[in-house]
Amino acid sequence: MPLFKRRDGGSIRDRFEFRDVLGTGAFSKVFLAECKAEPGHLVAVKCIDKKALKGKEESLENEIKVLRKLRHQNIVQLYDTYDEKGYVYLVMELVTGGELFDRIVAKGSYTEKDASHLIRQVLHAVSFMHDNGVVHRDLKPENLLYFNHEEDSKIMISDFGLSKTEDSGVMATACGTPGYVAPEVLQQKPYGKAVDIWSIGVIAYILLCGYPPFYDENDANLFAQIIKGEYEFDAPYWNEISDSAKDFISHLMCCDPDQRFTCEQALAHPWISGNTAYTKDIHGSVASHLKKSLAKRNWKKAYNAAAAIRQLQLLRISSSRAVTGNSSSNGTPPNRPFPV
Known part of the structure; x- marks a missing residue:
């Protein structure tokens, strides 16, 4: 069944003039395109090769289903879909401001208050998602984009490829990005909305120091740290x-998902809703650590948590053993900070 039935039978190229290639992926290309009926209205068109998509159709249909449900100022919008011979096209809102960390590094100044403002926007968007029964499951800095290059640009959540609706059944599949996944995901327990809150806590931590709360080049050690919630404010x-920022993060990166803050509780915390976030410029310290991380992006592993868990199983390291495994007090050698 087609993902989208065109009412008048027109093709996407009848409606849009394709311009530059904005990016390429394993199965797709993203084009800048202009709406012919509205000159000057630019969009991003994701062009997905059906041959490459074979066997993954359900994942794409799920992403489309999720995006059609979500209309929020801080979520990248899906305008339309076209199912044509050889390709599926997603017509998306054009976001041009770049990735979160790149923008922070380029800033002249940056404060806790700025970080609080960023996290507040993310929480509002995720709260809207959760109210609509959607769990993102892969919140990370690369999926947080600035809408445009304006100084006061809003932040946008993108990439719903791993998202899932609660009405589609119990979530227990390991997915996400190592370093940002919640303990219950690594323990292969049923999980829910709280996994997104944990990821926001990790992002908030990095925003305030420039390096991640959990890091180890050995996956077993990394997962052991996360499962036990071993992080410090070094x-x-x-x-x-x-102290307010530290208290806020501690309530998000809480190992027990039942005790972890909800979006509403996080939004009500004084670090978000009050005036407890400091206004001292911390750009020098945070940016220097982020620069090292951005320079070493090739260190990042191009697999998700599911692949990492399979590796752990091959190593005969179960999550229960990881919980009782030996590690240092903060799970990392003394030469912090590390690449994100």
Whole structure:
């Protein structure tokens, strides 16, 4: 059954003038395109090869289903879909402001208050998703984009390829990105909306120091840290950060998903809703750590948590063993910070 039935039988190229290639992926290309009926109205068109998509049709249909449900100012919009011979096209809102961390590095100044404002926008969008029964399951800095290059540009959540609706059944599949996944995902327990809250906590942590709370080049050690919630607010990097920020993060990166904050509780925390976020410029410290991370992006592993868990199983390391495994007090060698 077609993903989208065109009312008048017109093709996407009847309606849009394709321009530059904005990006390429394993199964797709993203084009800048202009709407012929509305000159000057630019969109991003994701062109997906059906041959490459074979066997993954359900995943794409799920992403489309999710995006059609979500209309929020901080979520990249899906305008239309075209199912044509050889290709499926997704007509998306054009977002031009770049990735979150790149923008912070380029800034002249940056404060806790700025970080609080960013996280508040993410929480509002995720709260809207959760109210609509959608769990993103892969929140990470690369999926947070600025809408445009304006100084006060809003932040946008993108990439719903791993998202799932609660009405589609119990979630227990390991997915996401190592370093940002919640303990219950790694333990292969049934999970829900709380996994997104954990990921937001990890992002907030990085926004305030420039390096991740969990890091180890060995996946078994990394997962052991996450399962036990072994992170610290290391001196000297956290000395100038408010206790309120640390309290906020501690309620998001809480190992027990039942005790973890909801979006509503997080939005009500004084670090988000009040005036407890410091206004001291922390750009120098945060940006220097982020630059090292961005320079070493090739260190990132191009597999998700499911693949990493399979690797752990091959190594005969179960999540229960990881919980009792040996590690240092913060799970990392003393030469922090590390690449994100």
